[in-house]
Amino acid sequence: MPFRSGHGRPPRGGRPPFVDRSTDRWLTVGGIATSLVFVVVAAASTLAPDGVRHGDWLPLHLLLAGAATTAIAAVAPFFSAASAAAPPADPRVRAAAILLVAGGAAAMTTGVTTGSSSLAAGGGLLFIAGCVALLAASVTPHRRSLTGHRRYVLVTYGAAVSYVLVGASLATLYVAGWAPIVEVWGSIKPAHATLNLLGFVSLMIAGTLLHFYPTVVGARIAAGRPARIAMIGLVGGPPLIAAGFAFGSTPLGIVGAVGELFGAVALAAHARTLWRVRARWTTDPGWHRVTIGSLTLAHGWFILGIAALGGRIVAMGVDPAGWSIDPLLGPLAVGWILQVLLGSATHLVPAVGPGDQATHARQRAILGHVSTSRVCAFQVGTGLLSLGLVTGFPALTDGGIVILSGVILVTIGLLATAVAVGVGRGTERTLVRSDP
16 A cells, blocks of 8 residues: 655645655665665675775775665655655655665775776765765755754754765775875875764764654654754764864864764763653564664664774874774674664664555564564674774674674564565555556
8 A cells, every 4th residue: 555644735625635655665665675785795794805805894884885874865864754744855866865875885895895996986976976865855855844853954964964975085086096185095094984984874873863763762752952962062073083183183083072972972861861751562572672772772882982982082192093993893883883773674664664554563573583682692792893803802703793693684584574574565455456
């Protein structure tokens, strides 16, 4: 059955107006499915030889530029239209954002691993174009909205995309071999990583969680003081940290790290406020346990990752020679970003995907299997991976990867089953409805 909700068509016969969001929902589910493919490939790439994956570079970029950004391109415009109570963006713009980001990430990572600078640079350009389309699709609904969310969405999403345009452009120029960037790449590489990891992916996730997390826990959406502090810190921190590395200013880097930490703590405080007034769900306990547990615990890993970054800047300054992303991979890339991605997908597939109420109930039952074990194992795996990368003990790192890989495979298998159930039922009901 087509999905229809929102506002848009003039009232007829006393019925409330609506907007047909079926295409918007299909695009969202399709983008989530594409992002999960990147997650599987990223996990598999950890088994590749070091010369192929360039250390942590390949799995990290498959996760961030591929999985996380594709998921953001699929989900952010959907929530933007929902929060604005306005019609969604043109589906062609929505589709372009998803395809360009995913295709660009695939081409860029393939180009770097195969040594093809032209393919890598072309992928970078596609990725940048996809981010521009993402911004257009995210802010368009708020041009027609009168809600109070308008300024917050425009500032958060606008800042995040502006940061990634700078960060991705620097990397694209580097892989294209542009001499002025190649010569100073060692100095600006930390700035590139900061703008992409914190300025774009983390900021987009944080901005979306402000209205997605209360939906998951069953609380009223409200932007209080912690939410405002979170956005100020998370918007202002990344460019200061990046500038500190780029210009060799440790005080600037420390100020940025402190601002980012305040933002992460404020975001967790906002989540705690919502947790205290959450609904007491009486159905689908396993499904709720996975979604709420994943999104809640991810806040803690976010704080830990930012604290590790700030501590490193305070202890070692902003010397690029001492820069390493290893201490951030566990808490930020896995505990924060990957956990939010998997938890969000688990919630969204039965919430916005195809199918009727009975189908969605079946999907929730499928996705609630071994819920406690999955959530706990993910935390254990992330902890082992983080300790292994910081201490240099390969056994800890390998153990964490094995546990995380198992959780990822189980979760994606359940998600694939749930999507297949929904697509089959959604197509069947649509065909029945279309019969004369």
